[in-house]
Amino acid sequence: MSYKEYKNLNYAQVADDVLQFWKANRVFEKSVETRDGQPTFTFYEGPPSANGKPGIHHVMARAIKDIFCRYKTLQGFQVKRKGGWDTHGLPIELQVEKELGITKDHIGKPASEGGISVEEYNRRCREAVMKFTDLWNDLTEKMGYWVDLENPYVTYHNEYIESLWYLLKKLYDQGLLYKGYTIQPYSPKAGTGLSSHELNMPGTYKDVKDTTIVAMFRVKPSEKAQLLASADGTPSYILAWTTTPWTLPANSALTVGKDIDYVLVKTFNPYTHEPVQVVLAQALVGRWFNEKGQDGDFEGYAASDKKLTPWTILKTFKGADLEGIEYEQLLPYVQPEKPAFRVILGDFVTTEDGTGVVHTSPTFGADDFRVAQANGIPPIMVRDENGKEVPIVDRQGRFVQEIGEFGGRYVKEQYYSDEEQADPEFRPTDVLIAIKLKEEGKAFRVEKYEHPYPHCWRTDKPVLYYPLDSWFIRTTAKKDRLVELNKTINWIPESTGTGRFGNWLENLVDWNLSRSRYWGTPLPIWRSETGEEVCIGSVAELKEMVELSNRRMIELIKAENRTEWNAYLEKNNSIIQQLNNSTIDLHRPYVDEVYLLSESGKLMQREPDLIDVWFDSGAMPYAQWHYPFENKEIFDKAYPADFISEGVDQTRGWFFTLHAIAGMLNDSVAFKNVVSTGLVLDKNGNKMSKRLGNAVDPFDTLATYGADATRWYLITNAEPWDNLKFNIDGIGEVQRRFFGTLYNTYSFFALYANLDGFDFDGRRTIPVSERPELDRWILSKLQSLILEVEQQFEDYNPTKAGRAIQDFVNDHLSNWYVRLSRRRFWNTAEAPDKRAAYETLHECLTTVSKLMSPIAPFFADWLYRNLTKETDLSVHLTEFPPAERDLIDTDLETSMQLGQDISSLVHSLRKGHKIKVRQPLTKVLIPVLNETTRRQIEHVAPIIQSEVNVKAVEFIDDASGILKKKIKPNFKTLGPKFGPKMKDVAATINAMTEDDIRKLEAAGSLSLAIGEITMQDVEIRTEDVPGWLVASEGSLTVALDVTITEELRREGIARDFVNRIQNLRKDRDFDVTDKITITLENNNAVLSNAIEANRPYICREVQAQSLDLVTDLNGNATEIEMDEFLLRVKIEVV
RNA sequence: GGGCUUGUAGCUCAGGUGGUUAGAGCGCUACACUGAUAAUGUAGAGGUCCGUGGUUCGAGUCCACGCAGGCCCA
8 A cells, every 4th residue: 555645735625625535434423323332422512592603712612522522432432412503582582673673662563563573573583593504514514523413403493392391391390380570670650671681771871869768777686686785775776778768668688798897886866866876887987977976975965966976886797797687677567478677698788888788678679689589588568459469569660558658659759740749748758758767766867869770761760670570490499409419510620610600509599481572482381360370291281271271161152151252262273273283383472372261261371471591402401302202212311411511601501501400300410521611712812702803703714724723722722611812823833833743744654654665554563572662662652642641531621632642743753753763764675673663653643643533533534544544444433542551661761751851961062062963972971870770871872872973872870989979958858857947957968078978878867967867858969070061950960072083073074975965966856766976076185084984884875886086077066065175076876 | 799710931831739940832043954854953042920918947839918801690
């Protein structure tokens, strides 16, 4: 066979060619099929949203996924990879709205008003979402990401939605799906909630002057409250500031910061002048107390004009000390159903403003709601006529009747008409509350305060933060189990699992599933006004329920003449038809037109919400297989995942939803190993964005550099969980430095293997034990590399695996093994040594191709297939090479390291004395203090000799008596022994004489003034050989004999001459095997003597059949300068 | 504001459990090699290890507090 040789390698072309080969031979499919019956390794593909173009970070993320799937395949596992698309959600809706130039307001309105039907709108969404799939498929292919794109899961498909319904029903049946509320911006005048999107519109935030109150919450005596108790019975109050006094009747807790410093202040109520003790944050004392009053005249206060209130700080403590202290309800209109009114801890408390204590009303603040739920604090609510719990402010923005004198009043003055507000008697509700609190001695300060406050863009009135209906998954019920399960997951990096994810689980709140949108999975719950509900878990159930409802309707229409239901009946019949011929679409608006009838004959309509798209993606382990309606056995085998990987920003997204659903429904983890990857930033460390124009187009990059260098760069430059500063120059460097070197190494091999007709099937014909040192060394290194790469892949660290391969190829294989072995390949005669060299190099290259194939799949396959005889075999169908541990020879590796270090030192010495390598020298002298080192160096002496062009490597040992020794303290062993006396010890050791050292060496220990030291406590090395040129590094010292004898001089000239002739051969384009004749003008005695003395050597090196010295060349000579000589020479091919 | 994370040469990154002289590649400078040749080798210059305190005989490494960047959350 012959090995393919290439002129100029085009890496992008290599990738293209290999891709064609993969396609033609179904290599991906085969890599899965051939593993039939083997253990499975399950990978879950986190579905990308196909509504945007892919970026370079997607190449990064998908390279990680690909690497471990390929690696596990090499290890013999069957790795199925089903692709998927995330197709629902707000980004798609917004994109469609942008395209159509509409807003959410237009949806559902008649076309005559510029509106669009839900049906049409959703049709547009469905089209938009797959817009970029071609682009994505193209990228997937070009970057070499192996994933099944033929049968991907698609979240908007009916089958997918049906699986989601099944899961939701399971949650529902376990009581884990419930209707509650969340605090959302709400516009009472418009009667609608506002999205964060709407709240971010310009002009929404306006400065308003509100009445603010520092309210006084009276502390209840208790054991915990001893901290705040007074000796004389003066009551203690906790101060909390609010800009929304109307929320005070709904207060049910006070929140403080755990680590914030608080003080107890003795003072007087500024309105009632009663003596009081109050609690607030230390940092904010100055905000509420006049400096002049500090430690003022308490005794004389009663008699004074009360302008200056005296105060004094009694004690200081942390927020944590306040936790659990109870207080009296401030405005006791409505009693909660569970114990409330105590101090809790929250991470959102600041000391920037207010008192460092946050008045907490779970019905009117998002933070309040969250922290209350986490601490089991109930909201203050009343029951409406249906017995349903409602907040104390109605949907029009008025207090309910239960709120005594304030019942029926608007909580915001702006909700009153202009006329009402103009009435001189008019008082805003906030002011009335302030007056009441002042009178009751529960107000510490009332003042106007200007601050920005959001307004409804439709009505221009202030919004309320208000509880709106939402459906929740009761994740808190399983919190402990989710935390426990998380501990069994192998997170990479670990900190994401324990920190970011772990903390998130610890502070878990119920998962709000509701989204008030159009394009998404509809919540399959139908509900009557009286609260009767049914949750539908499959298409079959839906059909059954519609049919049942229809029968009930028909009955009731007859019995009670409910003719208005005829319309529903008609709609339902149409649905049944669609169900029967499978044309049903489980999206809005169709499912909204299913009308069910409860057992008691009440009309049930679908809850209008859609579910959070994160539920879509978190349910993919089940829904991708349409489980449990199909593929049960496939699901069972492919659950949970062995491995997933996504960006760290998915921690609370996909990672969480996968974990939550699996934990709640299967009491198991969804994934065992997870790699969370960092961001890809631009080369200056800025986030890439289209707006800044610094986004990198992955297609350009792949076209320029090919997938391999791109992937290699992305993976080896930084560990994947670190942010990567993407610099395109880095890819070029990888290409030159790593792929270039590897390519060169292969080319070198191919060139000579073809010349020699080297034929090899990969089975060693020369036992490793019979190969030269150099071969055994590189094979030993190769085995070590295999172990290292395997370990790193097992640890999910592709960066270290890649770097190890790179170091092997560059430093060991190319720069040392090939460079030093070149002469062996030039040998024209058949020789075992030459064959050994070929086999060794072939094995190294083949193995490298396997090791690198997960990271650089195209190039690796190119390399592998160039080296192997079986042309239809791909490296991706092979097995990961098992390391042959018995070939690892650490002693030899140390030897070679010494050889390299010694060579480097000699080079350095030559350099310092301007003696070029072509000038042979007599010897290097190496001081050795132990036999092992000596033997190790002797092993590689021939290599050193040829590498640095010296005739001999000699040793001097202690016995010679001429070695100069230096002693250094070994701090590591001395430290524990001497501790604080280290400085003295070190000085004493450094001052030891040669005599002392000899004594120490002889006895193995030595008593010094400061104590006894042993050989372990010091490092003895030689750093000088008197009379020689010396260089040292670490414990290694090398002395070089630089005397150039006449004979050496001649030899040097001969080498120079060979060099010039070789250049000439090359200039003349002679063939490597051409034999020549040389005629040289004899114009210098030194030169001719040198040539005569080395005639056989010269002729052999330049393949000359004759070398004649003549007096005159008659003008047809080539002139070449050579140091002080002028060569006039003529060469001819025989 | 909170959680997590990063900060080492001009650039990109290494630096188990603390050990006194902090490394590599690229880039730069110089040289060598010229039968791997648009390749290769060798040497050199280049550092307040983000800052300030602390623990220790000894801190790039451990602790505290900051500063700057990043992500997520509020």
